[in-house]
Every structure is written in C-alpha cells, then in structure tokens.
Amino acid sequence: MTDIPRNPLIDQDVWTGRLFGGAEGSWYTAGETRDVTEPATGERLTNIGLARAADVARAAKAAAAAQPAWAALPPRDRAAIMRRAAAALERNLEHTAHYVARETGGIPAKAQLEVAEAATQLHIAAGLPLQPQGLVLPSTVGRTSYARRVPHGVVGVISPFNFPLILSMRSVAPALALGNAVVLKPDPQTPVSGGFLIARAFEEAGLPPGVLQVVPGDADAGAAVVEAPEVRMIAFTGSTAAGRKVGELAGRLLKKVSLELGGKNTLIVLDDADLDLAASNAAFGAFFHQGQICMATGRIVAHRKIAAELTRRLVEKATTLPIGDPASGTVAIGPLINARQLQNVDSIVRASVQAGAVLEAGGTYERLFYKPTVLSNVRPGMRAFDEEIFGPVAVVTPFDSDDEAVELANRTEYGLSCAVIGTSLNRATAIGDRLKCGLLHINGQTVADECVNPFGGRGDSGNGGSMGGPADAEEYTQWQWVTVKGAAERTPF
Known part of the structure; x- marks a missing residue:
C-alpha cells in the first residue's frame, strides 16, 4: 500500500x-x-x-x-x-x-x-x-x-x-x-x-x-x-x-x-486577439487536469487569419508540458482516471484523424498517461468536434466571420461554458451575448468557478x-x- x-x-x-x-x-x-x-x-x-x-x-x-x-x-x-x-x-x-x-x-x-x-x-x-x-x-x-x-x-x-x-x-x-x-x-x-x-x-x-x-x-x-x-x-x-x-x-x-x-465548451479566438494570451488560455482550458473537467475547452474556434499560428503555439505548449506522477510535484499533466476513459479519448482522436483532422501533436500514451494532443482542421461531424472528450485534447476549428463563430459554438446539444478572447470588448461581448451557455467568460477561458457564482448549464449540460x-x-x-x-x-x- x-x-x-x-x-x-x-x-x-x-x-x-x-x-x-x-x-x-x-x-x-x-x-x-x-x-x-x-x-x-x-x-x-x-x-x-x-x-x-x-x-x-x-x-x-x-x-x-x-x-x-x-x-x-x-x-x-x-x-x-x-x-x-x-x-x-x-x-x-x-x-x-x-x-x-x-x-x-x-x-x-x-x-x-x-x-x-x-x-x-x-x-x-x-x-x-x-x-x-x-x-x-x-x-x-x-x-x-x-x-x-x-x-x-x-x-x-x-x-x-x-x-x-x-x-x-x-x-x-x-x-x-x-x-x-x-x-x-x-x-x-x-x-x-x-x-x-x-x-x-x-x-x-x-x-x-x-x-x-x-x-x-x-x-x-x-x-x-x-x-x-x-x-x-x-x-x-x-x-x-x-x-x-x-x-x-x-x-x-x-x-x-x-x-x-457534461459539456462541449467552446473558446472563440478572434483575429485581433493577443496570440500569446490566447494560446495560454486555450492550453489551460484543454489540458488542465488532463481535460477531465466538465468545463474543459472542448473546441477552440479560431479566426482563419490566426488559426495556423495559434495552432503552432498550442503545439509548442503540448510538446513541452511535463507528464508524470503528480506526487512528484514536477509535472503539469498526470494520468487519466482509468483505462476505459483512456481508450475512449484515443478512439475519438483516431476516428477524427481518419475523418480528415490533422494530428499536430500527441495522440499517443503510456499506461494511463495520454500525451497532450492538438488536432487541427476539425470540422462538424467529426467526433472530436461533436463529443465531449474528457481528455487532454485541443481541438482547433477555423472560422471566417463572427456569425460563423457563433454558429459553430452553438452547434451542440450541450450548453455549459463558453469564452471569447479579443481586444475589441464590444465585439467580443456581442458574440458572447449570442452563445447558448450557462457560463460565459469574455477574455477568459472556459474553466472557471469561484464558489460564490451560480453554476449550471442548459440542454445536455x-x-x-x-x-x-x-x-x-x-x-x-x-x-x-x-x-x-x-x-x-x-x-x-
């Protein structure tokens, strides 16, 4: 023992x-x-x-x-x-x-x-x-x-x-x-x-x-x-x-x-966003506690102008985060809770790649340690876009207009947490007002709770x-x- x-x-x-x-x-x-x-x-x-x-x-x-x-x-x-x-x-x-x-x-x-x-x-x-x-x-x-x-x-x-x-x-x-x-x-x-x-x-x-x-x-x-x-x-x-x-x-x-x-929570990154800050928020939302959070960032919907660069920065973070036994105190990513959950995460990643998503980083595991993973070119209809993953997987989907960003974020039966990052507060807030969720964060990420706030979702959440x-x-x-x-x-x- x-x-x-x-x-x-x-x-x-x-x-x-x-x-x-x-x-x-x-x-x-x-x-x-x-x-x-x-x-x-x-x-x-x-x-x-x-x-x-x-x-x-x-x-x-x-x-x-x-x-x-x-x-x-x-x-x-x-x-x-x-x-x-x-x-x-x-x-x-x-x-x-x-x-x-x-x-x-x-x-x-x-x-x-x-x-x-x-x-x-x-x-x-x-x-x-x-x-x-x-x-x-x-x-x-x-x-x-x-x-x-x-x-x-x-x-x-x-x-x-x-x-x-x-x-x-x-x-x-x-x-x-x-x-x-x-x-x-x-x-x-x-x-x-x-x-x-x-x-x-x-x-x-x-x-x-x-x-x-x-x-x-x-x-x-x-x-x-x-x-x-x-x-x-x-x-x-x-x-x-x-x-x-x-x-x-x-x-x-x-x-x-x-x-x-559960939740399939979307972080929208606008083309005027500070990409260092956006990548930091997106990585935390997707990877914290191995993505085993109902509020985890399940989708990163990024403007097409900055999607490739944001993905590159996410890959850099995913490949440098230390993985291992949390008791050591020197790691950022620990194990998934059990083998069944690990296999579900891996099956979603593999099915999405087979359907056309690009595996930019990760996608492998050792025992219960699933490497932080980045998928780009993810579209509606792919499992990584549609399903709650509950694993350390960052899913990037590009958009061309604010209306499309809203449509992509709302394309889910879940409705727990959403976030928007951009330097124009009026624009980000206007987008946020159209999102169907119980928790909304402007210039934040999707994982947040302060005890004093009412916490709840809608739909399948x-x-x-x-x-x-x-x-x-x-x-x-x-x-x-x-x-x-x-x-x-x-x-x-």
Whole structure:
C-alpha cells in the first residue's frame, strides 16, 4: 500500500472496510469492500467499504431520523459547525491535498486548490442559516401571511471522480447548513476525496450523529439513493448519460433533482486577439487536469487569419508540458482516471484523424498517461468536434466571420461554458451575448468557478438549475406558505 502522510483527516485505520453514518453517526463495517488504486502508479492506495442498495436504504432511514433535530438546532450552532469543518480542512491542507492528488491523479496545485475551495464552500455555507428565511406577504386584516424557506428533509448527493472534494462539498455544505440531512454517494474511484474526507472534517466539527451518511458505491448504490423514499432531493454531478437515468427515475418519483452534467465548451479566438494570451488560455482550458473537467475547452474556434499560428503555439505548449506522477510535484499533466476513459479519448482522436483532422501533436500514451494532443482542421461531424472528450485534447476549428463563430459554438446539444478572447470588448461581448451557455467568460477561458457564482448549464449540460452562491438557498430548501390568525373564524359551510 502506498505510504500516505498522516494527519487527523487521513487515517486509513478509521475507514478501511467501512462506511460512515448509520444511526450512530460513526464508522461501521461494510458487507463488501474494495481496493482503491492510485491511477499514476497502479498501486493499491487504500481499502474502503462498498455500499450496496440495502446499505443506502439503511443510510437514508438513519438520515431521516436525525434530520428533524438537526433542522431545529439554532442557526448559529449550525453555522459554527460549518466553520469548524472548514477549519479542519485548512489546518490539514498540505497533507490532505497530497492524498487528493494521489487518489485523483491531479497535480499538487489542483489538489491544493480543491481542498482550499472546499473550505471556502463551508465558510460560505456558514452564512446561509443567518440569512433571512422568508417574506411577509400582503393579506387580509387580522391574518399574518408569510412564506418561509424550509429544508427538503434528506438530500441525496451523487458526485464524480474528477474534482470529488469540491463537487461533493458544493452540495453537502449548503444542504446541511440549511437544515437538511445528507446521504452522499461519492464515486468509488475517489471515495476518500469525495466522501470520507468530508465525514472526517464534520466529525472534528461536532456534527450530530446520523445527519451525514457517506456510502461510496457503484450504479446500484446511486439508483438506491434516488429511489429511497426518505430522500426528497437529488443533487447529481456526472456524465450526461448517467444524468438522464437519474433524472428519469427522480421524475417518476416526483423528486426535485439538480443535474450538473457534461459539456462541449467552446473558446472563440478572434483575429485581433493577443496570440500569446490566447494560446495560454486555450492550453489551460484543454489540458488542465488532463481535460477531465466538465468545463474543459472542448473546441477552440479560431479566426482563419490566426488559426495556423495559434495552432503552432498550442503545439509548442503540448510538446513541452511535463507528464508524470503528480506526487512528484514536477509535472503539469498526470494520468487519466482509468483505462476505459483512456481508450475512449484515443478512439475519438483516431476516428477524427481518419475523418480528415490533422494530428499536430500527441495522440499517443503510456499506461494511463495520454500525451497532450492538438488536432487541427476539425470540422462538424467529426467526433472530436461533436463529443465531449474528457481528455487532454485541443481541438482547433477555423472560422471566417463572427456569425460563423457563433454558429459553430452553438452547434451542440450541450450548453455549459463558453469564452471569447479579443481586444475589441464590444465585439467580443456581442458574440458572447449570442452563445447558448450557462457560463460565459469574455477574455477568459472556459474553466472557471469561484464558489460564490451560480453554476449550471442548459440542454445536455443539465436541467437548467444552478448550484453555488445565490442559487443555494433556492436549491436546498422549498417554499412553505404560512398564515396565522388570532382565532379560527366561521366559514360559509
């Protein structure tokens, strides 16, 4: 087993072969276990309990039993627990980030960002219980009428492998802060980063027993989270294919569901752009965390006048970025999460080259390390243009007019993130106003999130909801209308 630096949050003896929660709100032995493999080395990293449907059903019942007392806790007390959990992450940031880097295959800077942002999400959530919780409404004389926000009860959170700590915490923290209990199912490839670290932080913070349940598992466990009658809202982050299944099941059960799914995100580079800056932004958007980001720059739509030179600069970056084990701290590109994902990336690249795209750099791999790849002459109809790649592939498509750039960017069923780079702000903004996306960046790239912003897409990127910032109070609570009279009055019946 790989040696992991010890800190109060990283204690393999605590979670080995176990799940977290139950009626006692502690670690308990699971019926099944699974090894977790470090993608960079292929070594066994740790061992965890693996939840099945029956485990999830028990977790949901325990969460429902604990939730009323948690919601009744004074708002300042709930806020204090959020702050203490944040402090636990901040105290142990370096060693915690080291583990996150190894489990996710991310470089240290990415892992440190993830831990720091998770702590920030907790600080933001700490403010939610202390905000106004409703509105006084106009009504008849002698009757007080108001609408207040109340918890759903139990929120199910299903999170992915790529940024597991952030993408779990962005739902867990506000849901808990607003009085819900949570059943969290992290991806079993990253169960510690996406689940057990959160459990450990809340243990240190003094979260009451049963309020948080952590049950890493496969698709059957995810379906059980959605099906559990105690769970009234689902917050899902993952692929569009899996999101469709979650949405269909939740819809049949009349549950609220927030779907944050994939993207085929376009960066438009205008002919007046600074090409050094444009290449830097395009490379980061396409290659950061090996392209395993829903907001990754899936297309670089460049004006024909500058497309060749921009491609040349991208090739220079792709061929000089160091590749290797992120734990070394000297690399920019780590491994893909598993062999299945690597083969999908490679098949998209090969199919696109066969269809006429030009392989300018990369296109090869060793173990799970896929070299940063640049494809030029990519056209609609090629897999690299149409499909989410989720790998380190920069896809360059030329355009001749602003109208064509907009048409190319909008030629997708996705609608998550878009960006435009150019020196004429009026022109870039006018183009941006015509793009169909939930996140828009003028003179930026497509990968961006600041915790305080509403985050969500449209079309195949999600169901139009948002998480984060001002959206959280609406997502994780629902309206209740209340009227109060001094005494009951006689009705016409």
